[in-house]
Structures are given as C-alpha cells and as structure tokens.
Amino acid sequence: MAIMNIREAIVATLHAEMERDPDILLLGEDVVGGNGTAGGPEAIGGIWGTSPGLWAKFGPERVIDTPISESAIIGAAAGAALSGKRPVAELMFADFVGVSLDQIWNQMAKFRYMFGGKARCPAVVRLVYGAGMQTAAQHSQSVYAMLTAMPGLKVVLPTTPADAKGLLTEALRGDDPVMFFEHKTLYGVKGEVPDGDHRQRFGEARVVREGGDATIVACGRMVNFSEKAADKLAVDGIGVDLLDLRTTSPLDEDAILESVEQTGRLIVVDESPPRCSLAADIAAMVTERAFTSLKAPPAMVTAPHSPVPFARSLERAWVPSPQKIEDAVRRVLAFPGRSGQ
Amino acid sequence: MAIMNIREAIVATLHAEMERDPDILLLGEDVVGGNGTAGGPEAIGGIWGTSPGLWAKFGPERVIDTPISESAIIGAAAGAALSGKRPVAELMFADFVGVSLDQIWNQMAKFRYMFGGKARCPAVVRLVYGAGMQTAAQHSQSVYAMLTAMPGLKVVLPTTPADAKGLLTEALRGDDPVMFFEHKTLYGVKGEVPDGDHRQRFGEARVVREGGDATIVACGRMVNFSEKAADKLAVDGIGVDLLDLRTTSPLDEDAILESVEQTGRLIVVDESPPRCSLAADIAAMVTERAFTSLKAPPAMVTAPHSPVPFARSLERAWVPSPQKIEDAVRRVLAFPGRSGQ
Amino acid sequence: MPLDSDQLLHAYRQMKTIRLFEERLHDEIKTGEIGGFTHLYAGQEAVAVGICMQLTTEDKIVSTHRGHGHCIAKGCDVIGMMKEIYGRAGGLCKGRAGSMHIADLDVGMLGANGIVGGGAPQAVGAALAARIDGKGRVGVAFSGDGACNQGTTFEAMNLAVVTKAPAIFVFENNHYSEHTGDAYAVGTADDIASRAEAFGMRAWRADGCDFFSTYDAFAELLEHVRGGNGPAAIELDTERYFGHFEGDPQRYRGKGELDRIRAERDCLTAFREKVRMEGSVTHAALDQVDEDVAALIDDAVAQARADAEPDPANVADDVYADYF
Amino acid sequence: MPLDSDQLLHAYRQMKTIRLFEERLHDEIKTGEIGGFTHLYAGQEAVAVGICMQLTTEDKIVSTHRGHGHCIAKGCDVIGMMKEIYGRAGGLCKGRAGSMHIADLDVGMLGANGIVGGGAPQAVGAALAARIDGKGRVGVAFSGDGACNQGTTFEAMNLAVVTKAPAIFVFENNHYSEHTGDAYAVGTADDIASRAEAFGMRAWRADGCDFFSTYDAFAELLEHVRGGNGPAAIELDTERYFGHFEGDPQRYRGKGELDRIRAERDCLTAFREKVRMEGSVTHAALDQVDEDVAALIDDAVAQARADAEPDPANVADDVYADYF
Numbered sequence A, B: 001m002a003i004m005n006i007r008e009a010i011v012a013t014l015h016a017e018m019e020r021d022p023d024i025l026l027l028g029e030d031v032v033g034g035n036g037t038a039g040g041p042e043a044i045g046g047i048w049g050t051s052p053g054l055w056a057k058f059g060p061e062r063v064i065d066t067p068i069s070e071s072a073i074i075g076a077a078a079g080a081a082l083s084g085k086r087p088v089a090e091l092m093f094a095d096f097v098g099v100s101l102d103q104i105w106n107q108m109a110k111f112r113y114m115f116g117g118k119a120r121c122p123a124v125v126r127l128v129y130g131a132g133m134q135t136a137a138q139h140s141q142s143v144y145a146m147l148t149a150m151p152g153l154k155v156v157l158p159t160t161p162a163d164a165k166g167l168l169t170e171a172l173r174g175d176d177p178v179m180f181f182e183h184k185t186l187y188g189v190k191g192e193v194p195d196g197d198h199r200q201r202f203g204e205a206r207v208v209r210e211g212g213d214a215t216i217v218a219c220g221r222m223v224n225f226s227e228k229a230a231d232k233l234a235v236d237g238i239g240v241d242l243l244d245l246r247t248t249s250p251l252d253e254d255a256i257l258e259s260v261e262q263t264g265r266l267i268v269v270d271e272s273p274p275r276c277s278l279a280a281d282i283a284a285m286v287t288e289r290a291f292t293s294l295k296a297p298p299a300m301v302t303a304p305h306s307p308v309p310f311a312r313s314l315e316r317a318w319v320p321s322p323q324k325i326e327d328a329v330r331r332v333l334a335f336p337g338r339s340g341q
Numbered sequence C, D: 001m002p003l004d005s006d007q008l009l010h011a012y013r014q015m016k017t018i019r020l021f022e023e024r025l026h027d028e029i030k031t032g033e034i035g036g037f038t039h040l041y042a043g044q045e046a047v048a049v050g051i052c053m054q055l056t057t058e059d060k061i062v063s064t065h066r067g068h069g070h071c072i073a074k075g076c077d078v079i080g081m082m083k084e085i086y087g088r089a090g091g092l093c094k095g096r097a098g099s100m101h102i103a104d105l106d107v108g109m110l111g112a113n114g115i116v117g118g119g120a121p122q123a124v125g126a127a128l129a130a131r132i133d134g135k136g137r138v139g140v141a142f143s144g145d146g147a148c149n150q151g152t153t154f155e156a157m158n159l160a161v162v163t164k165a166p167a168i169f170v171f172e173n174n175h176y177s178e179h180t181g182d183a184y185a186v187g188t189a190d191d192i193a194s195r196a197e198a199f200g201m202r203a204w205r206a207d208g209c210d211f212f213s214t215y216d217a218f219a220e221l222l223e224h225v226r227g228g229n230g231p232a233a234i235e236l237d238t239e240r241y242f243g244h245f246e247g248d249p250q251r252y253r254g255k256g257e258l259d260r261i262r263a264e265r266d267c268l269t270a271f272r273e274k275v276r277m278e279g280s281v282t283h284a285a286l287d288q289v290d291e292d293v294a295a296l297i298d299d300a301v302a303q304a305r306a307d308a309e310p311d312p313a314n315v316a317d318d319v320y321a322d323y324f
C-alpha cells in the first residue's frame, strides 16, 4: 500500500493502464500543454495536473492536445471507441457538458442500444466538478444527476485515492461509456492505495461508517461533509450509517435499502439544486421500495434552486454544509415532532 | 370561444402577440422555409407547421430562418433578450438541446442571477418533444426533467389548445427564459380556446378530474393517457384526482399536496426514463411534505432506463401506457398487499 | 481509367441497389407500414459508391440522417437494412435503429445519425484510432450542405487539421437543407470546400452526379490522406430526387426542377452512357444487374414484411455491455 | 488623425485604468483575499479601448473570461468592478458574478463569460435586435485565439453572414489559449481573420498593441457594418502580460519573452511615443492621468476591502424576475 492523494492516484493509474493497454489514448485541452509554444510539449500540463509524463512516455498519437472544442473532443472519443480504442477524454470543467452534451447523451450513450447491441463504446470522460473554490456559476456545477438520468452512461465519483484507482481501472477495462467525476476540492485528499492491479466494481457502495440510528447516503465531497456531521452527532451518541455511493449509475440500491430497513431513517446529501436531483431519485426509490420501514420522511439536503454564486459567503451558503447535514439528521430522528424540532 | 387544435392555437397566439408587441421576434430552422429556393420564402414552412404567415406579416427582421446551428439560434435569442427583445427560438426537436445546452443552461438561465438581478432575459424556447411517432432515439425524448432541474428556467408543457394559448401568452409577457414544450403527438388535439387576451399563470396545475381515491400527477401526453386509465378505473368505481401540471418549474406543490392529503395515494406519470426524473422529484417532494398522509408509497410510472427504440412494438413498450398507469393505481390502492396485488 | 469491368459492374450494381432500394421505400412508405422519418438518398448514389468502393472494411465512415446509400455502398446487408427500416426483429440493429440510426460496425459503418453534424467529430476519432494502428486507414465523415453549418462540423475540421488526423470530410451539396436552399443558409453559397481550406486542409471538388468525376477526385484525395498528409475535404455537387423526408410536398422546388435533375443529372444514366462510349461493359451486363437488383429488393421487402416485430420484453436490453 | 486631445486623453486614461487595475489585482490576489479564477487583460488594452471608445452605450458587447478590460473600456464603474471581483455586496453584480461573469447591461456590456465561445452567438442576437431598432447599432463579440476553435464561434459567424446581422467579431490573438500556442491549436496558424473571410464577411487585421492601428482599422470596419453591409471581423495581434490566470507559472513562455513584450509591445509606451512625436497631448497631461488613475485604483481596492460580503440569506434571490 502506498500513501498518495487522489490526483496522484489518477496519474498513476493512467500511467499503469496506458502501459498495460496500447488501445488507451487520452485527449483534451492542455493534457500535454505547451504545444505550439517556446516551452514545448509538457512545458506545463493542464490546470489540474492530472496527466504529467504521459505524452513523453506514450507519444503524440496517444496523448493528444486539442483545440477548445469540447464537442469535437467527446465526439472524437466516441468515434475512437467505436473503432476499437479506449479513449479517455478530459473536460477541464464538468460544466462544459453544456457545449458537448450531444456527443455524450445522443451519441456515445446510445450507440450500443441503437445499433442492436453490436457496438462497444468504451470511452471514459473525465469531468472536474463541484463548488468550493469560488469558481462561480459556470465552473462549479455538479452535473452528475443529469448524466445519471441518461440510459447508457455509467457515472462514477471517487472520494478516496483507493477508489480513484479502483474505479478508474474498472472504467478503463469495461465496455461502456463512463463519466468519471473528479471533485476539484478533493484532488489533495490522501489515503492508502492498494498496489498492483486494483479494480473497484461499479454499483457497490462504500460503507464509510455504521451507526444504526439513521442512514446518510452521499457522494463526492458530500461524503466528507457527512463524516464531519457524523462526528458531531456521535458526540451526542447518535450513530449513523454512512454510505459513499461511489457510482450513481449503476446505483447500489441493495446497500441503501438494507441500511434503511434497519434504521428507518434516510438522509440523502447532494451537492446540487433540489429539482430532479439525485437526492430526489434516491429518496423516491427508497420510499417506493422500503415504505413500511420508514419511520420518518427521507430528508434531502441539497443546494438551493439557484446557480452557484461567486462570493465566498454566498458559495458557502449554497453548498450543503456539515451543519445542514447534522440538522437534517436530527430533524429526521425527531420525527414526528414540531418542524425544526 | 373558438374550437381549434394545439397547432392552430400556437400559430394564432404567435400572430396575435407579435402584432401586439413589436419586440417579439422568431428564429429557427425553416420557420420561414423556402429561403434560397425557387419556391421562395414561405414556399413551405417548418415540418411542424407552427409559423405560417408570420414572415409575410412581420418581415425578415422579425421572422428569421437560420442555418442548422442550434447553439447559435439559442445564443442569438439570449443576446437579443438581453438587448431588450423578446425572442422566440424554435428547436425542431427537443433532443437538440444536446447541441445547444450551454446557451440554455449556462447562459440564459443564469444571466439574471449572475448579473446581480439587473438582467432580464425574456426568451422563449419552443421545443418539440416526445415519443409516439417512431422517431427513435434522437428525436423522441422528453427532456423536461433535465431543464426543470436548472435554476433560472421555467418549464411549460401545454396539453390543451386553451393552455397552449394561455401559457404561450404568459411566456411572451414574462421576464424570464421559458422552455415551452410541444408534444409532437398532441398538435392535432382540439378544444375550445378563449377569445381575446388569455393568460394562464405558471405554477397552477389544471384539475382534470376529481375522484378522491388516488392522485395522479402527469404532464404532457401522459395527461391524456392518465385520462384513459381513469376512465377504465371509473368503470370499477375507482375515482382519481388527475392533475395536469402545466408547468414543472414552477411546480404547483400546493395542488399536489392538497390532493394527496385527501387521497393518501400518489401516482406520478412521466414520459421519460426513471432516474432523476420528474416522477422521482414529485414523489420525493410529496413524501417529504406529506409523509403522514400517505397510505401507500408513491408509484412512479415511467419509461424504462433505456433510449427510445424505433420499432413500433418496442416504442409502445417504452412509453408509459394507459394500462401501466391503471395497474399502478390499482397497485397503490391495494397497498399493503401482495406485489402485483 | 483504372477500373476494370468487374469493378465497373460492381459500382453500377451498388448504385442501382441504392436507387431501387430508395424508390421502393418511396412506394412502400405510402402503405403506412414504415414508421418514423425516412430520408431517401436517391440521386446521390455516385457519391456514396464512388467513395466507399475505394475504402476497405477497416476504413470507417460516419453517415447522416440520409444514410441508406452510405450503408449499402459500405457493404451493409441489404435485407438486414430493409428489415431494420421496417422495424423488425431481424433488422440489422434488431429494429431499434430504424432508418435514422442504422449501422454495422462489422463493415466499418459507424452509423447513420439523427443529429445533423453529429458524425463529423466521430470520424476524426476513427481517424486518430486508425493512425495509432498505423495501417494507413482513414475515417470518413459524410455531411450535407446543411450540416456544414453545424459547429461540430467546424470543430471536427479544425481538430483534424491540428492533430493531422487521416480524416476525410465529404460534403454532399444537394442544395437543400430541409426546405431551405444552400444559397440562403451557407454564407459562402455553393462553396463549402473553401471553408475546409480555411481550416488549413486541401479540398477537392467534383460532380457528385458523375460517378467517374467523384471516383477520380476521391482517388487523388485518398492517396493524399493515406500518405500521411493530414485531413482533406471534398465537395460534391449533387441532387436529391425525393423530398427531404417522405411526405415532403417540395413546394420549394422550381418548376420542372425534378424532371430536369432526373433527365440531366442521373448518375445511372451517365454511367451507362460513359461505359457504352468506352465499350468497357456491355449494356446486356448492366441489364442483368438491373434484373438481379430488382429481385434482391423484392426479396428484401418480402422478407422484411414477413419478419416479426421485436419482442417488447426486450425493450431495455443492450443499454449496457454489463450494468451490474 | 481624427482624434482630438480630449479623445486622446480619454483613450489613454482608459488604457491606463485597465493596466493599473490588472497590475493591482496581480498583487492583491497574492494576499489570498480574492477567490476563484482571475484572468488579467494587461497587455491587450489597446484592443478594448481602441474598439469600445467608438461604440455608444446602445451598442452591445459580449466579452470573454478575460473581461476586465472590455468592462472598463465600455464604461463599467471601476469601483463596482473591484468590489465584484472581491465578492462584495456592493459589487456590480452583488458579488454573484466575480471576475468571470461581470456585466453591466446599462452600459451595453452583456457580460464576461466563463464559457469560451459562449458570447459570440449572443452578439449576433444583439445585432439582430439592433437591426430591428434601425438606429445603426451593432453587436460586438470579443473572442480569443482559443475561442476561435469553438463551434459556437463558427456558427455565430455563419449565422451573422446569413442574416446579414450588424455583428462584429473581434479576435484578440494573444497567441496562447491557456498553455497552448496558437501555432498548435489554430489550424491556420496566425491567420484567424481568413476564417471569418471564408464565411463570407470582410475582415480587417491590425496591431493590437498599437492603439492607433486598432482604432483606425476598427473605424473603417465600423463604418462598413453601420452602413448595413452585414457582419465583419477584425484580428488583432496582441500580447498578454500575465499568466493565463493568476497562479500560472508560464513555463510555456520563451526565454526573455515577457521582458520583450513589455519592452517592445506596450500599448501605453507606444501611445506616449506617438502623441509626443505629434505633439497632440503633453506628457504632463498624461502624467496627471497616471496619477489620477493610481488614486482611483487605490480607492477602488480600499472600498472593496471595506465593503461587506453578501448576506448569505440572499443566496437564492434573483434567480427569476418572478417565480410564482
């Protein structure tokens, strides 16, 4: 086991997998960097530093800098995948699905189905997402709900270095298009990473802690915030089951249901506005399938129905906070009771 | 009151409103049609026939044929709206939000908020949506959930000619971007349309029928299918409240909750795959806010988690049918009981 | 003239197959048995065939909403196609695709596409994949005059130039996008090739109603691209014989336009004329092809009609290779 | 030389304001008080000013992620801008926009834009709106050399040509998109204007580090567009003095490049030199401007620091004009 952060785990996995499988290629803006400049290729890589050394090792045919043309980036990945390759396409910000959605949604997600099951489209799209760095309305969004809704896509959100390696490896070895979400505030999170081959199956939630009084379901940065809330609650003797979804499509319904059947109380935490959200998706699924187990209505802790604001004070108010998660757990536990307990 | 169909109601409203307000302009592919051909402008309009006579009456500066460039169409509408106009932009198929999403989601939806409340962006985007004509995976989708999730947008889905007029008029007189969904199978639906000025407020569901045993919430074509199911149920003495949402953003939560508080049973019908859907959104909202009123878990009647298939037999299986709605109501009424009652 | 008589017969057979396939669909659609939108390729056969017969199975093409011609020319099974368009279980794509999404990856046909402009970037991806394999294969994007206004098409051309991908952009200018003329919708009316040049690639121009003109220009282009010189484009002046889709009343056409293009701009007639002049293939042989193709199309329709509709129980199959 | 001394002083004041605004931000950002991404415009001032000073408030501009210069040149309040970039309640956009989305519709500045290429179609919309009003107003899109690879930019140019909209495309070629050179990313290296020409509009080229070159070329262009001749484009060769955003180590730069562009390609130095030669404005007057501007920027920073953060209770305000 080595200790590394999520960024390092991703870089290491890309190196290892590209070494192993000559069909893997990487394309995106500044994934090499420095092309066409005095500094030359790899003078400086992309702003997230998640692809250093790849160009030098695997060459310009497999590590490709692109113009600012996200539709073409994703579309090229789609075409390369249909042609037998395993492209990894990078969206510098997940918000850029706005300019490339068609290639994700109407093209790569649908090929296999439309073409009668004959097509394979093993493309991995890496999306840097999330609020917390004051990157404002167009560079802070968590678009995983939108993509979770789309049949044909798998949606993956690692929160630990081990999972970053395990899930990325799995993505690169599967035969379906995978949306691989990297939270911009989590790149520095450190942890142990298994050596050698490490695959993490999709659709298998991580049990972060077991407590029995209530079930918190979260993904991405909200897992970390939920841990903070759980620590606070533990002080008062409240123990929660905390599930890190790892993947939202497929969804580990069994793990969620199993926990809720025990606790009877569900809190879903989702870094996005409330409407048609992942929070609603899970709350509705649980209600439909475990209605009689529920001792209280599932609580949804989400951002408000607004774009992400720039100012620090506003952004903090926008992102679901540990405090809000804690409050929601207490509210659910106090049910039935006066509102705001 | 005149009798007309939805198509005619839309055409008449566009004529009347463009007459009334010189700031309204229309742009899209073939909204004039025949430009650059021997037949000349208006030789033949768009494939849905929803803009005849406008070019002749209002001229080429207000009725503008565009190249096949949906991002530019929506972006131009956004820019015109910021400049004080009221553009109506047409997407021939709602599925083309794939190639224009950024201008809808990251641009027009966010201007007002990002710009500190100073901007007005009164653009109306008309989107032709829905399955039922074997138009297959890329021309049949119901993208309203995706857009409902986006703060800053209003989402409107008329199901009657009167509402087509009332809601379109309201859209054209408001100050926010409105996504105006037209179901491709409903253009021919006839009904009475109020003469003169007729505005239908957003966020006010239509009570299609009152029955008291269960609440069906639906929008678009699913309203009509729910009526068929309700007719069948009525034969067995089962009476349902049926709500036509008219708008999914804003959502008439009060009307839904009021009905569910009476019936204790909710069925949401949604012409889209299940994940992060409007069905889940409403089911979760109702569970959160009317938990103790619920006698059974809310049922969600949706399409499967798959793209829309082409073949007739498959498309019929994909679209939620009156039969499935009927079954869901019976299942909810039979709760608690054996599954499949 | 490097084509031998077998090749000429093959080219003619392919063009004729497309023509009869489309003309038959034009009739069959009136019966109401075929749902959805069907865009017929008749009139443009010389383009698909003049190009695809120079490609191998390993070269990839991406097509448009008007894809039947590209499919047939690239080697898709005609009976499977007909079944697909009828929405039958035995269709090339199990009835899930229909006319607009028909594909066969086994022959390097990456799909018709319902999204105008959707295919162009994919051809660049196929080209980048081909370059890694190093066998001189190419990725070809077919686009219409309308599609050349879509941002994806431009991005794809630029990306191909920047990455020096062996990608080929084929612009079939049939002078209409739906009901609008290219004289209106293309800023540089009637010169799409110059746009490709402005992105920094070489472009060719040819008569898309003349098989030989298309074939020869594309042969040159293909040599250029296979030679590792980066992407290239070709614009073909061509005609569509039917409406934009079946059901289109075509009021935008000029008086006598349809008669004129049938009379003066028919690639099959021109082909017959040329081979007669040159004596390279007998008309008897061509007549035999006509007969064979007619029988094939009859058979395809009969088989499609007889085939079962897909089992609704399978509606959600094949969304993923594996999901859990 | 049609500019009188008032206009010259105005131009200089604007350019100097932008320069000091950006240089000050460069320092202030190191304090950690300013969050998010900030892209500085220093080096390109002659473009924003040479263009915007010829526009009226009713002419609209759409900007880029590198928007401060366009804002100042179009007349946005400098103190409100500084507060906005600091994320304060009194900011031009109440602290919701930050550097990347700053806008002021009252002066015809339709917004900086975090989406590269996002603005171009909006300028066409503004132009179509202006045409309806019939007062000869225009819509101007600023784009970088990187943005000229985005599909929206191409679509916007074509749409403008097709609709003959009074839209103007300003390409600021500072030779970098993030860490990549235009020599790599733009297929037709160093000739963006020719792309605009390929869409069928006239294009101008000028030295974007020379106020007078920019001003004169744009004056001609503007006359052309105001005259109802449809859209036009201009490419400006310019330089960015700082990193792509603050924090960029700029290892892609050539040795001595930053010194060279500061020494040889400074629009302020060139301006001073030119007016000195011509005697049109005294250096004393310019020095006074320098002093005034320095005081203004000091004041802006002081006010921004002193201003309150927005009240978190308002986080979801102003999403709609009215929702229920």
Ligand SMILES: Cc1ncc(C[n+]2csc(CCOP(=O)(O)OP(=O)(O)O)c2C)c(N)n1
Residues within 6 Å of the ligand: B029, B068, B070, B092, B096, B099, C039, C064, C065, C066, C114, C115, C116, C117, C143, C144, C145, C146, C147, C148, C174, C175, C176, C177, C178, C244
């Ligand atoms: C993104 C998108 N926009 C619009 C359409 C509707 N549409 C289908 S075909 C077509 C015209 C295409 O014209 P062209 O590219 O010239 O091809 P042709 O039909 O002439 O073969 C249009 C507008 C679409 N399918 N996709």
Ligand SMILES: Cc1ncc(C[n+]2csc(CCOP(=O)(O)OP(=O)(O)O)c2C)c(N)n1
Residues within 6 Å of the ligand: A029, A068, A070, A092, A096, A099, D064, D065, D066, D114, D115, D116, D117, D143, D144, D145, D146, D147, D148, D174, D175, D176, D177, D178, D244
């Ligand atoms: C759609 C989109 N893709 C990528 C980015 C990330 N990004 C921001 S600025 C930039 C470079 C822009 O280059 P250019 O247009 O030349 O403008 P400059 O930064 O030189 O002013 C990139 C890639 C973005 N903001 N939006």
Ligand SMILES: [Mg+2]
Residues within 6 Å of the ligand: C144, C145, C146, C172, C173, C174, C175, C176, C177, C178
């Ligand atoms: Mg065409």
Ligand SMILES: [Mg+2]
Residues within 6 Å of the ligand: D144, D145, D146, D172, D173, D174, D175, D176, D177, D178
């Ligand atoms: Mg640049």
